Amino acid sequence: MPTVHFTDAEGTVRDVEGNAGDSVMETAVRNGVPGIVAECGGSLSCATCHVFVREDCASQLPAMEDMEDEMLYGTAVDREDNSRLSCQLRLTDELELFVTTPETQV
Numbered sequence: 001m002p003t004v005h006f007t008d009a010e011g012t013v014r015d016v017e018g019n020a021g022d023s024v025m026e027t028a029v030r031n032g033v034p035g036i037v038a039e040c041g042g043s044l045s046c047a048t049c050h051v052f053v054r055e056d057c058a059s060q061l062p063a064m065e066d067m068e069d070e071m072l073y074g075t076a077v078d079r080e081d082n083s084r085l086s087c088q089l090r091l092t093d094e095l096e097l098f099v100t101t102p103e104t105q106v
């Protein structure tokens, strides 16, 4: 079962089991993980689902599409090299992902 470990800006960790095929954003929202706003519901138009992916997890994720890359310039907290929009990250069966949520999304 896929697992996502969310660490918030204060360092609190929430470990959440998800379903393959769901996005990291959907998994967060469904489990009440704070720090993911997801105003647009995953249609790639809000950039309020920003996460920082732990470096050693990046290779498990799909490559970034141009639109996601563009939207990452509109995040509330500046993007970094490991920034992704969590609505674009689909869980796969064996995925174990560590992400940090930014201090604010809006």
Ligand code: FES
Pocket (backbone or CB within 6 Å): 025, 038, 039, 040, 041, 042, 043, 044, 045, 046, 047, 048, 049, 071, 085, 086, 087, 088
């Ligand atoms: S939920 Fe809006 S861009 Fe990800």
